[in-house]
Amino acid sequence: MDTQPLRWLPPIAGPAAARLPVRARYLGVSTLLFDDGETAILFDGFFSRPPLREVLLGRIAPDLPRIRQGLQRAGITRLAAVVTVHSHYDHAMDTAEVARLTGAQVVGSSSTAQIARGAGLPESRIQVVSDGQAVKLGRFELRFVRSVHAPTAFTGGEISAPLVPPVRAWDYAEGGCFSIVLTHEGRSALVQGSAGFVPEALAGQRADVVFLGIGGAGPLPRAYHARYWDEVVRRVGARRVVPIHWDDFTLPSDQPFAAMPMLLDDVPRSLRLLGEHGARDDIDVRLPPAWEPFDPWAGLAMP
Template identity: 55%
Template sequence: MKRVLKYIGILLVLILVSGAAWLFYQFEHPPELSPYTSLAMPEAAAPEAAGQQVRVTFLGVATLLIDDGETAIMTDGFFTRPGRMTVLTGEVAPDPALIAQTLKRAGVHQLAAVITGHSHYDHALDSPEVAKQTGALLVGSGSTANIGRGWGLPEQSIRTVHGGDELDFGRFHLKFIKSQHAPTGFTGGEIGKPLTPPARATDYKEGDSYSILVQHGQYSLLVQTSAGFVEGALKGVHADAVFLGVGTLGMQPEAFRQAYWKQVVQTVGARRVFPIHWDDFTRPLAQDLVALPFPFDDFTTSMNFIIKNGKQDKVEIRMAPAWRRIDPFAGL
């Protein structure tokens, strides 16, 4: 009996070691980005006339700097990007110095608004500090508001929105449409009181999720920060371009992926799609972006899916390289 237990113990150790080795290999060998190099959107010049042309800069996860040369707004503003072990076993907090450094690199001096799609830490952790450093209004759900309060942001710098609300910043007209997070173990929950960091990553509950419609002149873009949807919520909404959250999309059933594409891309009549929220957000933004590794996501499956559907529906699939200012409507 002792010999049997010994063999079982050895077998369990071997399984654990093999599993750890497999995970380490996956973390060190993320999916290749080279097959999608040809999809990269070219650099665009600064707007020729203030207020007339929109430029978007992708800064990882669902952080987008949207600027028309007159007014600048930002979604999420997540720059601290705590490491994997900190997220899993420790507490997270904004890094003001790193945030300042990143804003400087992006050429950001002032923002009219910092808008969060939902309140998970990889979207809302840094938003109050970004608002503080840029003089922006922090815009989001009640949960986002409590993240702002926990960071000491004054009430006049916080704007709570609900589904159907509309706001104007310069020539940008924003509409907030109730959405839903991708179905994961972290979906749901509210932040019911001021959240003061450092705190566990899991303390940053989703709160309400929004599809954010940004209209500017004759064009409009939709920012979908998470790969979830509310059926029929976008009916009657038009967007020329969609910045499409694909995080964990590759891990979902094919039927879910098809429903997501139909509800978010087909419904709004998009002519161009940019995948976002595909990168490993536990790596510093100062390093080159890499895709989120398995088993956290299946990036290759996500890309194959949207490229295939794009061809079928005559929707152009493009990549927005980090730090590169692009014209999302060029040629549309």
């Protein structure tokens, strides 16, 4: 994949990783792990990654061997919460199974809750959140801000009853989107899982680092990319952008991550535009290492 002129955040291993106040791992799509040694939070938790043929022509369901393999590879045994940005299959299909295996709460929209109910997760393990709500998890705080999906064909809709797989991919309706601001003792990050925005919705929010979803944005007009940057990155005063949701999630995660094929997206163009915007505004744009722990705030002056 052509990522020029972007650089990669360095992975950090061994004792150095253990000393970080917060460690992050990028596990593909918008699946992100944040861990401070006491509390671990997983965004989305999507590991099944069914092949394109099944997505288009068949029915899909969580793949338990792949989920277990992904959790083991990421070193995940216990989670405080699995938090979903919206309810499409590439974000929320595995959520309940990940929660079941790790003891986590499922936190998300009412549609995400229907996925968890369909999997048989008890109500005591399901938390439905709304616009503006804050959730405290150990020393982490998450604030949920209403957002929208990138303007692609597969958007909108709600899941109004428990969803029991196997089902068609489009049965995983979007169910509303969230921008999620994470704070932890002076550190802040925004997880923007989809390349959509609500004008001024993030006014008053602050984040040093933005994990910026770019899935489906490649073919969109340059003016859209510029507005997305302004409404999400500049709006929160970010000093670094980490692109996410650029990999081909129809390939299994035991293969190296590759960009979505040009037939479905134009990832190199999205990355080039991010590089241009970052250079203009003096905002660092870095790609995340796959699966390895890293410090999203590395090189930024922190309290």
